[in-house]
Amino acid sequence: MPLESEPLGMGEHSSHGDGSTDADRGHAPGGHAAPSGLSLAANGLRLEPSETRFEPEAPVHWTFRIVDEDGAVVTDFEEAHGRPSHLVVVRRDLTRFQHRHPELQADGTWLVEDLAVPDPGVYRAFVDVVVDGHPTTLGFDLLAPGTATHDERPDASRRATAGNYELELLTDDVAAGERTRLSFAVRRGGEPVSELEPYLGALGHLVALREGDLAYLHVHPEATAPDSGRVEFGARFPTPGRYRLFLQTKPEGALITAQFDVRVAP
Numbered sequence: 347m348p349l350e351s352e353p354l355g356m357g358e359h360s361s362h363g364d365g366s367t368d369a370d371r372g373h374a375p376g377g378h379a380a381p382s383g384l385s386l387a388a389n390g391l392r393l394e395p396s397e398t399r400f401e402p403e404a405p406v407h408w409t410f411r412i413v414d415e416d417g418a419v420v421t422d423f424e425e426a427h428g429r430p431s432h433l434v435v436v437r438r439d440l441t442r443f444q445h446r447h448p449e450l451q452a453d454g455t456w457l458v459e460d461l462a463v464p465d466p467g468v469y470r471a472f473v474d475v476v477v478d479g480h481p482t483t484l485g486f487d488l489l490a491p492g493t494a495t496h497d498e499r500p501d502a503s504r505r506a507t508a509g510n511y512e513l514e515l516l517t518d519d520v521a522a523g524e525r526t527r528l529s530f531a532v533r534r535g536g537e538p539v540s541e542l543e544p545y546l547g548a549l550g551h552l553v554a555l556r557e558g559d560l561a562y563l564h565v566h567p568e569a570t571a572p573d574s575g576r577v578e579f580g581a582r583f584p585t586p587g588r589y590r591l592f593l594q595t596k597p598e599g600a601l602i603t604a605q606f607d608v609r610v611a612p
Contacts, residue, residue: 445553513532526581530550
């Protein structure tokens with residue numbers, strides 16, 4: 347079942363107070379959620395990677411292309427979150443997260459310079475694009491040979507540190523199928539950060555992955571004041587279980603990434 351996400355209080359075919367469209371927020375027109383990245387083919391598009399095997403800690407100039415149902419290379423993409431494409435890579439144990447921005451070449455090939463995976467294991471890669479107004483997330487595996495070591499995951503983790511900052515998920519209860527406002531506090535030295543700078547056109551960026559199949563949720567936040575020390579997202583989790591959240595935000599000009607674990611109740 348795909349993960350769903352929609353801004354709270356928004357109707358169909360909505361525009362948003364920050365000037366973004368449904369496509370910008372990861373939704374097809376009409377408020378439908380984007381695909382969840384469970385396949386490398388969706389919405390009449392198919393991703394063709396140049397390679398899927400990586401040596402750990404060995405950067406490569408990695409390429410891929412996206413073709414349509416007739417096998418023709420797609421070259422016309424729309425921007426979402428300030429970029430025409432987003433690449434998210436995470437190991438299947440929900441560690442080693444990275445978020446990159448591929449560059450479109452003249453022949454329709456996408457280039458990611460110096461892409462590397464840090465450790466052995468199986469990684470899941472997700473590519474977000476928008477074609478003809480339809481947001482699409484394509485997912486596929488990358489393999490880094492060797493013996494992988496795995497970190498234990500907590501059942502729930504609502505606090506994290508990143509650089510000089512402390513972050514906390516303030517939302518107490520998350521239930522499957524219900525609209526939820528995910529509110530994150532960003533502090534430094536125990537005090538709310540009064541300066542959150544835009545990142546990709548918003549105050550934050552959130553990726554949520556469901557444990558098991560790694561179904562994918564990718565949203566930008568609800569409107570909050572830059573001096574509030576908070577970043578908020580509207581989301582709907584379709585099924586109970588554990589999810590890992592990767593939050594990126596930019597307090598005082600420093601881009602940071604923090605991860606949280608939440609258990610979604612029935």
